[in-house]
Amino acid sequence: MHGRPRKATKQEDPAAAAAKSARLRVLQSQLLHFHHNRIYTKEAVSVSSKLLDINPEIYTGWNYRKLAFQHNLKEVSDTDTDTETIKSAIEDELRMVEVALRRNPKSYGAWYHRKWILGQKLVLANFDHEFRLLDMLLKADARNFHGWNYRRFIARLKDVSEEEELKFTMDMINTNFSNYSAWHNRSMLLSKLLRKKVKGFHEEESILSDEFELVRQALFTDPSDQSGWFYHLWLLDQTSTPHKPHLVSSWPSDKLNIEISAQFKEKCERFPIIFCFNQQVDGVNLATVTVNSKLVSSEHITWKPLSANNSRKSKIWVAFLQNFNKYCDNSEGLSVEISLHCCESIVHLKFLMKLSHMDHQGKNGDGFEELFLWDCPKSQEINPYLVSYDPWRLRVESVEEDAKWHLDTLSAEIALFKEMSECDEDSKFVKLTLARLLGAHNSIKSGGSSYFEEILKLYDDLIKLDAPHFSYYRDERSLVLLDQMTSSKDSLVEYCSRCENTSFSCINPQLCINFSGLNLTRIGFVERLLWVQILDLSHNNLTSILGLEALQLLVCLNLSHNQIMSFTALEPIKSLQSLKVLDLSFNEIGSHPVDTTRYLCSSPLSHTCNVTETMEELARENIKIGDFWEAILLFESLQLAQLDMQGNPVTNERFRVLVEKVIPCLKWLDGKPVR
Amino acid sequence: MGELAVEKHAQYILSVEKRKDDFESLVMEHLRLNGAYWGLTTLDIMHKLGSVNPDEVVTWILSCQDKESGGFGGNVGHDPHVLYTLSAVQVLALLDRLDAVDVDKVSDYVAGLQKEDGSFAGDIWGEIDTRFSYVAICCLSLLHRLNKINVEKAVDYIVSCKNLDGGFGSIPGGESHAGQIFCCVGALAITGSLHHIDRDLLGWWLCERQCKDGGLNGRPEKLTDVCYSWWVLSSLIMIDRVHWIDKNKLSKFILNCQDLEKGGISDRPDNAVDVFHTYFGVAGLSLMEYPGLKPIDPAYALPVDVVNRIFFQK
Numbered sequence A: 001m002h003g004r005p006r007k008a009t010k011q012e013d014p015a016a017a018a019a020k021s022a023r024l025r026v027l028q029s030q031l032l033h034f035h036h037n038r039i040y041t042k043e044a045v046s047v048s049s050k051l052l053d054i055n056p057e058i059y060t061g062w063n064y065r066k067l068a069f070q071h072n073l074k075e076v077s078d079t080d081t082d083t084e085t086i087k088s089a090i091e092d093e094l095r096m097v098e099v100a101l102r103r104n105p106k107s108y109g110a111w112y113h114r115k116w117i118l119g120q121k122l123v124l125a126n127f128d129h130e131f132r133l134l135d136m137l138l139k140a141d142a143r144n145f146h147g148w149n150y151r152r153f154i155a156r157l158k159d160v161s162e163e164e165e166l167k168f169t170m171d172m173i174n175t176n177f178s179n180y181s182a183w184h185n186r187s188m189l190l191s192k193l194l195r196k197k198v199k200g201f202h203e204e205e206s207i208l209s210d211e212f213e214l215v216r217q218a219l220f221t222d223p224s225d226q227s228g229w230f231y232h233l234w235l236l237d238q239t240s241t242p243h244k245p246h247l248v249s250s251w252p253s254d255k256l257n258i259e260i261s262a263q264f265k266e267k268c269e270r271f272p273i274i275f276c277f278n279q280q281v282d283g284v285n286l287a288t289v290t291v292n293s294k295l296v297s298s299e300h301i302t303w304k305p306l307s308a309n310n311s312r313k314s315k316i317w318v319a320f321l322q323n324f325n326k327y328c329d330n331s332e333g334l335s336v337e338i339s340l341h342c343c344e345s346i347v348h349l350k351f352l353m354k355l356s357h358m359d360h361q362g363k364n365g366d367g368f369e370e371l372f373l374w375d376c377p378k379s380q381e382i383n384p385y386l387v388s389y390d391p392w393r394l395r396v397e398s399v400e401e402d403a404k405w406h407l408d409t410l411s412a413e414i415a416l417f418k419e420m421s422e423c424d425e426d427s428k429f430v431k432l433t434l435a436r437l438l439g440a441h442n443s444i445k446s447g448g449s450s451y452f453e454e455i456l457k458l459y460d461d462l463i464k465l466d467a468p469h470f471s472y473y474r475d476e477r478s479l480v481l482l483d484q485m486t487s488s489k490d491s492l493v494e495y496c497s498r499c500e501n502t503s504f505s506c507i508n509p510q511l512c513i514n515f516s517g518l519n520l521t522r523i524g525f526v527e528r529l530l531w532v533q534i535l536d537l538s539h540n541n542l543t544s545i546l547g548l549e550a551l552q553l554l555v556c557l558n559l560s561h562n563q564i565m566s567f568t569a570l571e572p573i574k575s576l577q578s579l580k581v582l583d584l585s586f587n588e589i590g591s592h593p594v595d596t597t598r599y600l601c602s603s604p605l606s607h608t609c610n611v612t613e614t615m616e617e618l619a620r621e622n623i624k625i626g627d628f629w630e631a632i633l634l635f636e637s638l639q640l641a642q643l644d645m646q647g648n649p650v651t652n653e654r655f656r657v658l659v660e661k662v663i664p665c666l667k668w669l670d671g672k673p674v675r
Numbered sequence B: 001m002g003e004l005a006v007e008k009h010a011q012y013i014l015s016v017e018k019r020k021d022d023f024e025s026l027v028m029e030h031l032r033l034n035g036a037y038w039g040l041t042t043l044d045i046m047h048k049l050g051s052v053n054p055d056e057v058v059t060w061i062l063s064c065q066d067k068e069s070g071g072f073g074g075n076v077g078h079d080p081h082v083l084y085t086l087s088a089v090q091v092l093a094l095l096d097r098l099d100a101v102d103v104d105k106v107s108d109y110v111a112g113l114q115k116e117d118g119s120f121a122g123d124i125w126g127e128i129d130t131r132f133s134y135v136a137i138c139c140l141s142l143l144h145r146l147n148k149i150n151v152e153k154a155v156d157y158i159v160s161c162k163n164l165d166g167g168f169g170s171i172p173g174g175e176s177h178a179g180q181i182f183c184c185v186g187a188l189a190i191t192g193s194l195h196h197i198d199r200d201l202l203g204w205w206l207c208e209r210q211c212k213d214g215g216l217n218g219r220p221e222k223l224t225d226v227c228y229s230w231w232v233l234s235s236l237i238m239i240d241r242v243h244w245i246d247k248n249k250l251s252k253f254i255l256n257c258q259d260l261e262k263g264g265i266s267d268r269p270d271n272a273v274d275v276f277h278t279y280f281g282v283a284g285l286s287l288m289e290y291p292g293l294k295p296i297d298p299a300y301a302l303p304v305d306v307v308n309r310i311f312f313q314k
Helices: A014-036 A044-055 A059-075 A080-101 A108-119 A129-141 A145-158 A162-175 A180-195 A204-221 A226-240 A398-424 A428-444 A453-467 A465-485 A488-497 A566-576 A613-620 A625-635 A653-662 B006-018 B023-027 B029-044 B055-061 B081-092 B103-111 B130-142 B149-160 B177-192 B199-207 B228-238 B247-256 B275-287 B304-312
Strands: A247-251 A255-260 A270-280 A287-293 A314-320 A334-342 A345-356 A496-497 A509-514 A533-534 A557-558 A581-583 A642-644
Touching: A014 A044, A014 A059, A044 A059, A044 A080, A044 B023, A059 A080, A129 A145, A145 A180, A162 A180, A180 A204, A204 A226, A204 A398, A204 A613, A226 A398, A226 A428, A226 B055, A247 A345, A247 A581, A270 A334, A287 A314, A287 A509, A314 B199, A398 A428, A428 A453, A428 A465, A453 A465, A465 A488, A488 A496, A488 A509, A488 B177, A509 A642, A557 B275, A566 A625, A566 B275, A613 A653, A625 B304, B006 B029, B006 B055, B006 B275, B023 B029, B029 B055, B029 B081, B029 B275, B081 B103, B081 B130, B081 B304, B103 B130, B130 B149, B130 B177, B149 B177, B177 B199, B177 B228, B228 B247, B247 B275
Parallel strands: A255 A345, A509 A533, A533 A557, A557 A581, A581 A642
Antiparallel strands: A247 A270, A270 A314, A287 A334, A334 A345, A496 A509
16 A cells, blocks of 8 residues: 555566466455364465465454464363474464564564464563564664564563663664654653662653763754654753642732722622642642631632543632622721642632722613723723732742752753754754753743743744744744743733723723734733733734633633634633623634634533533524534623624624524624614 | 546546455455445545445445444454444444444444453454554444443543653554554544643644655654645644644645546555545545535544534434
8 A cells, every 4th residue: 555656667467467366366265264164274274374475464364363273272182292282383373473574564463463472471482582583673674663562562571671671772772863763762761760760760860961961962963863853852841841730820819909899799799719730730629728718618619620621630720709799898808818738839828809999980780881892092000910910929949949950951951052053054953942942941940031032033033944834933932922921010011001991890900911913823821811801812813712711800802803713712711701792803713614623622522511402492493503513602601791703704694693592691792782 | 736636536436446356456355344434435525425326335334244243344254343343333424324233232342342451452352552442432432332431541541652752652652653643632532531632742743744745754754645644634633733734735745646647646646546545635635625625524534514413413
């Protein structure tokens, strides 16, 4: 099936070709005949040998041989010649496999037959022979993964230590640096040895330093071979990612005074508490989190991970204080203390919720009697949340202590790669690795000089240098830009504005974060924006909004003029129960037959939810739910008051009617009042 | 850019169905059921499924079933194996004839292949491979019988095959390979378990499969091949990172692999065509929204309208 030229290099004689086909046809039918009639004589078995020699892919042939092997062994009576007979039978099978492997060294059937025979453990395997066979095959093709997998099997059978196998990978790498398979095996073995803290592998830092030295040689010897670059990325990850998960931010943050608007306190019954970790964690529950307050005792608080499926782990955990508005009445406000004992970190938070009597110019109702407009002028007003804004606030001290070796190693690598990039302007891997190194350094070292401008320039260079992958670089660039914009209150204040007609939410003040028009392709660093209620992301290049699910306080979201391609891409919004205003106008929903987020949302296709009641109801009204399931599942979970969908190919009269059915509390659709 | 020669490819596929006696066909006889799936799905994507007689196909498929175990062999008289059982179920789904089988008998056969550690064997002889995890999960899901296996353990086993480069191998510790990655990502997608994947890390490894000729290879430092237009592309789509490759260049590569005289698509330009690469080339173009083709579902590897019919129509 692979690698055969279209025009045959030499014309085969038609008579010879016919004879070859006839022979194969005869052997195949004979095999099936013997197999179905359980005939295991020497002659029958030799037919299978001839057949498998011509075509080792006929799996029924290997099955037949296993049955013949079992049958013929059973026939042998209990005499002293037993082991000889068994040995000889095994030899026959092993020889058959070697014949087949000569024909096709990647034959699944052949390799498994050998494993099956030796796995029976009827006799002690001839390990020398097995390793010699492997050496020969891996010498012919060092990337043959069947060979590597079989080697793992034999090593386990012989109980070879992982350290010895590690030496083998070193031998293979020394023979030829360009051996991804060897580097892969090396990384797996090292990980295991480090994790198990095997003797000689305690000092993770010195082991990693040695590996950096080793991969440096590979990269200098042959910078065009990819293997070294992937290995280096793994080493970088080991050097920059903390092993232990820890809390990176929370809402509310410590020592915060929160103002609750008196006018709407009746409407505001739920108040979210959000924890953001640096990795997916579980174990956030009543046992690990204590909440002290007049309002409620810990038992009435349920912690849930935010995820699109039934995952028990998440980076973001949320709980809600119910009926808190009833307790905010006195002048002292409501004090809440939270202690989190999770993931080897202990964090204490204390915040105060107070009632404020702000004049809302006589507006009543729930605040959506008028259209919400996105014209928010920039504000120089003091934003209490920005005053206390510090993205590094929860930096656990121990992370800084451990970081010395990591920072030193990163600095050394950075110096090296800067040198390399001066010598080789055109190497994308050098530039990309340097950008990653600088980014890793940024993420560990708080404050001080950060490398934002350098990294942004590197990604701009990469977009020109490696055009086919420009989308990847744009995504990385967006993240760096967001990092820069949210790195301090001075940088973030540039993007703040005050919304005029905000009379619907209970937490004051209602400030808008305006990230529009920044060519953003994706979202990041949401842990720094947990307090945001109004967010303008319009006029960007967003195809994904992953991360927004953390912004549990969000009331108004503007995603207009982006490149959202489907309703399933909006899955993160489903968990935003406070969301009232959503602008999706001028995106690409309805113009893409292939949905790239089809399996990243909750749906019957991935067994993460069933066909809902709303869907069944609509089906009864003869609406083809197969055509609209994505929109139905999204909108039925929201309590929107205002929605904009114009400028998307999916939006037509029929669709508008469906939306009004699915969102009964909707007041405004595409700028016009509903009914 | 050249065009997809839909008529030629349809004729090529129909001719393969008739050709059974030359050496090349004989050597593939044991996987004819896979061939039926590749050929018929390609025809459907090109809106040409009407040229086939569904009753004949269904009759032949049923004749490949092993009455005792309930599983299907690659051809009449060949031993049952999970690979061919999936193809049988997929073709029946395509033709909307899943009623032709005893669903519980087939699903019991597949479910019975799950091991203690959650892995799946291909057949009674016990070869373990994450390919079989995907095949079993996909098959059972299409039959609405996923509850017959221990899904959590199945997912745990697949996750144990995750590598440090973000990819997946055939067994724990096995090197990342685009084919295995498709199988693991597909299985995790169908079971709502994609959160186990570091999508940025894997997405980058996958997008680096695109080489200078615009085609995709299966792992670093290997040759490009049209079949990776499926394995790599569908994986990228399932994790929403397909925008990280250059689709135009890939489409050009696939179209260059067509045999415009005789029909069919080959692994590389100017190589011999076969139905396997014809399917993967056309399916890859479908994933890239090539005009005139039906969209294909990246996880179930069947047209989207077929999958929607199975999951949204009671």
